[in-house]
Amino acid sequence: MxxxxxxxxxxxxxxxxxxxxxxxxxxxxxxxxxxxxxxxxxxxxxxxxxxxxxxxxxxxxxxxxxxxxxxxxxxxxxxAPAEPAAAADTASYNEYQQAVEAEIENLRHLAEVLADPAPVERAGRLLAASRPLPVLGLRAAAAQAYGFAYFAAKVHPDVRLLNEGGTMLHDRIDAAVTAGASTLLCFALPRHPKETVEALAYAKEAGLTVVTVADSAFAPVAGLSDLLLPAAVGTQLAFDTACAPMLLGRALLEVMCDGLPGAQTRLEAFDARAAAKGLFVE
Incomplete structure (x- = not known):
């Protein structure tokens, strides 16, 4: 498009x-x-x-x-001569329904962005090639980073989750670089912690390529990201909702799997071990 x-x-x-x-x-x-x-x-x-x-x-x-x-x-x-978009009739919706409608709109916008898959495909290749792969997400973004790292570890040989700030964060970035990391994936959501900005600046100085999933192309981390992938958060409730960033993370996982030789073999091996240990009830 x-x-x-x-x-x-x-x-x-x-x-x-x-x-x-x-x-x-x-x-x-x-x-x-x-x-x-x-x-x-x-x-x-x-x-x-x-x-x-x-x-x-x-x-x-x-x-x-x-x-x-x-x-x-x-x-x-x-x-851009056009008619204004027709708004959904949400006047009778309660606040929870309105929050859902807002998230649906965020997902529609993400679908428009993904009409050009080149940035996500480039990001996926960078993530697949990094050994190890550090995944950063602090405070509100910690859950997104954890979810990505959990699934990525099933197909990537060395995923390192960085979901806690503090004085050891730079040490863990140094360790990843020393071990051969070439790319860092960051999830950055509002409110944007100062530590996230500082960590990305440090990662750039250490020579890492920074791929960031953020709530906006204008987020404070934009200038520190080699490749920024925007996915809006919902702001209708007391705490932000992050369906679009989560889905974008899953799209990154899909592309990363395509770029990892043996990904399918690793998944099948995990399924076999899970079955042998009775990890799941279904």
Missing amino acids: STTDNPAARLQALFEGHRLTPTQRRIAHSMVRRAADVPFLSSVELAELAGVSQPSVTRFAVALGFDGYPALRRHLREV
Whole structure:
């Protein structure tokens, strides 16, 4: 799918090369999530969508090189003439149903991103080639890192989970590099811990290629990632939901398996051992 056919990709291209503040990254992220609707939103509506002030939206447009928000919106309408996306009738939904609908929208957006599989395929090859493979995820991202590492260990000969911060984190990165690691996979979700940013900077200095699954292409870790794969989180409930990052992680596992000689043999061997030990009840 070309950027001409993908509103989200058009917006991503518009933001590339600009140094955005955290508030501006939030606006950009909100615009990407509602790419089809953005050309029809007022500055006040976009501010409410992003949870920022209306002047912040104006400053954001100026940072992108426009005279103001009207000029930005006019540009978007010119390059992407389309009707606003039809919104689902969710007025009668309770808060839990609305949270589910928001996650469904995140998954739809991920499906649009994956229409071009090249970045995920490149990432999978990098992960498959790394021996060992360190997988980093702190705080809110720890569960995603653990889930990936759990399944990856069934097919990859040496997966090293880094899901705790502290003074030993750099030591564990050093150990992985000394053992021959070439790539580090990071899951980075909000709120983004300072330790994650510091760990990625350290990994880059150590010579590792950094592949990151993050909630947005504008996340604080973007500048420290050689390859960033965005997957939005849901924000409707008190705590964020991360269905899209989890699914993206599984897609990475699929590609990694394709790049690992003997992956199927290792899976079959595990199944045989599990059956012999009676690990599962089914």
